[in-house]
Amino acid sequence: MISITGLRKSFGAATVLNGIDLEIRQGEVVSVLGSSGSGKSTLIRCINGLEKIDAGKITVDGFDVSKPRELSEARKRSGTVFQLFNLYPHMTAVQNVALAPIEVLKVPRKQAEAEARELLHSVGLTERADAYPSQLSGGQRQRVGICRALAMKPSYLLLDEVTSALDPEMTSEVLSILAALAKTGTTMVFVTHEIEFARSISSRIAFLDKGQLIADLPTEEFFSATGMALPRVAQFLSKMRKD
Amino acid sequence: MRYGDFTPFDIVLLLQGLGVSLALFVSTTLIGLVIGTAWAVIRFYRVPVLMQAVTFVAELLKNSPVLVQLFLVFFGLPAFLKINVTPTEAALITLSGNSAAFIYVIAVSAIESVGRDQIEAARVFGLTRWQILRRVIAPQATAFAIGPLTGLLVNQLQVTSLISVIGVMDLTKVGNILNLRTLKPFLVWTAVGLLYYLTAKLVTYAGARFEKRLRAHTAWKGL
Ligand SMILES: Nc1ncnc2c1ncn2[C@@H]1O[C@H](COP(=O)(O)OP(=O)(O)OP(=O)(O)O)[C@@H](O)[C@H]1O
Numbered sequence: 001m002i003s004i005t006g007l008r009k010s011f012g013a014a015t016v017l018n019g020i021d022l023e024i025r026q027g028e029v030v031s032v033l034g035s036s037g038s039g040k041s042t043l044i045r046c047i048n049g050l051e052k053i054d055a056g057k058i059t060v061d062g063f064d065v066s067k068p069r070e071l072s073e074a075r076k077r078s079g080t081v082f083q084l085f086n087l088y089p090h091m092t093a094v095q096n097v098a099l100a101p102i103e104v105l106k107v108p109r110k111q112a113e114a115e116a117r118e119l120l121h122s123v124g125l126t127e128r129a130d131a132y133p134s135q136l137s138g139g140q141r142q143r144v145g146i147c148r149a150l151a152m153k154p155s156y157l158l159l160d161e162v163t164s165a166l167d168p169e170m171t172s173e174v175l176s177i178l179a180a181l182a183k184t185g186t187t188m189v190f191v192t193h194e195i196e197f198a199r200s201i202s203s204r205i206a207f208l209d210k211g212q213l214i215a216d217l218p219t220e221e222f223f224s225a226t227g228m229a230l231p232r233v234a235q236f237l238s239k240m241r242k243d
Numbered sequence: 244m245r246y247g248d249f250t251p252f253d254i255v256l257l258l259q260g261l262g263v264s265l266a267l268f269v270s271t272t273l274i275g276l277v278i279g280t281a282w283a284v285i286r287f288y289r290v291p292v293l294m295q296a297v298t299f300v301a302e303l304l305k306n307s308p309v310l311v312q313l314f315l316v317f318f319g320l321p322a323f324l325k326i327n328v329t330p331t332e333a334a335l336i337t338l339s340g341n342s343a344a345f346i347y348v349i350a351v352s353a354i355e356s357v358g359r360d361q362i363e364a365a366r367v368f369g370l371t372r373w374q375i376l377r378r379v380i381a382p383q384a385t386a387f388a389i390g391p392l393t394g395l396l397v398n399q400l401q402v403t404s405l406i407s408v409i410g411v412m413d414l415t416k417v418g419n420i421l422n423l424r425t426l427k428p429f430l431v432w433t434a435v436g437l438l439y440y441l442t443a444k445l446v447t448y449a450g451a452r453f454e455k456r457l458r459a460h461t462a463w464k465g466l
């Protein structure tokens with residue numbers, strides 16, 4: 001379980017997350033929605049320990065991310081997929097995927113690379129396994145990014161707008177992989193602007209507004225009268241649907 | 244000995260001088276690489292106190308003439324610390340320190356050239372700072388640094404000629420001796436200059452070869 005209580009985060013004078021409480025249990029797919037600047041990326045970066053939190057507590061399977069000794073355990077349990085892929089440009093797809101298993105989990109290189117190839121095969125990249133990121137399309141890069149996270153066999157996947165740098169065709173190719181993952185019971189925290197897709201795969205929707213979690217509802221409730229009763233949610237959904 | 248013509252032995256003398264210059268160049272480059280890189284790693288880890296000390300020393304070395312540094316080591320160390328240094332030792336110490344300072348600068352900017360986003364990815368997957376340095380930063384930083392490093396080394400090769408003033412028998416010193424004996428400066432300095440030129444070209448060539456191999460090995464064309 002990922003457990004967030006009383007989370008606060010500011011950058012200088014600007015408070016970006018202002019008292020967040022959120023729990024994500026094994027097997028859930030929680031989509032995080034909210035307008036630009038509401039703090040979604042910051043929330044993900046607090047969970048994976050890239051940002052120091054100012055107050056509150058985040059634990060991943062009981063490991064406190066603000067304690068250096070526990071952070072590495074917490075990180076072993078969650079895998080992040082980045083908006084801009086963040087691949088290592090000097091390594092092939094296979095090497096990108098196998099690096100962390102080799103270095104962190106001490107898996108023998110041969111085995112790690114064989115597993116990486118299998119993962120790449122499962123997302124349709126069998127032929128491109130030995131290509132460098134610069135030789136791949138955006139959609140292919142993001143599929144490598146997803147494999148890289150899966151290679152650590154994480155309990156939780158953290159995804160921050162993983163399709164927003166992709167064109168519609170590539171977006172659907174990545175989303176179908178995520179849908180398949182959701183079906184197999186992979187736990188996900190999914191930050192997105194793809195409202196309809198979020199609706200189709202999530203068990204819950206968390207809605208952030210100016211650093212506060214103003215809704216945390218089962219998916220269908222969020223999109224029904226209960227969600228619409230919240231002015232900010234109604235406003236957001238009508239605006240997103242118009243776009 | 245009367246002023247006289249060149250003898251076949253002068254070729255040997257020139258080659259010996261070249262050998263001394265080359266030996267000093269190669270050894271001070273290697274020492275400089277080790278020290279300069281170590282300083283850059285200290286900075287990467289933000290080791291308190293040591294990091295400030297490194298910056299301070301590197302600044303001193305970069306911003307004062309090598310000749311002054313050489314005199315300080317050769318005349319200063321015996322006078323103040325009662326340590327006797329031979330001309331070769333003084334040359335070795337000074338040139339190594341000087342190379343280290345400039346290699347440090349190149350190494351720091353090479354490390355910083357590697358994108359933050361990749362480093363964040365590596366951190367999130369639990370790699371330690373050392374693993375990130377070795378697996379993610381070093382390969383890319385090396386490819387980035389080869390160009391500036393080659394330029395620096397060509398320059399450092401010329402700088403070795405300064406050590407002739409404290410009596411090290413390097414190529415320039417041999418040139419000086421031949422010149423005084425034959426009184427044919429044009430011929431002597433042309434020969435000496437040509438030898439430096441060829442060596443510098445060799446360094447450039449080796450650098451380009453190495454860079455090409457690194458890039459071919461990674462097939463990395465940048466982003
Ligand atoms: N490193 C930083 N330094 C200062 N301010 C920051 C930093 N990172 C984020 N912010 C600010 O925090 C706020 C929330 O940013 P965040 O990236 O979390 O929003 P977001 O919900 O992910 O937005 P988007 O949908 O546009 O990605 C923004 O106002 C942003 O300017």
Ligand SMILES: [Mg+2]
Pocket residue numbers: 040041042160161
């Ligand atoms: Mg964001």
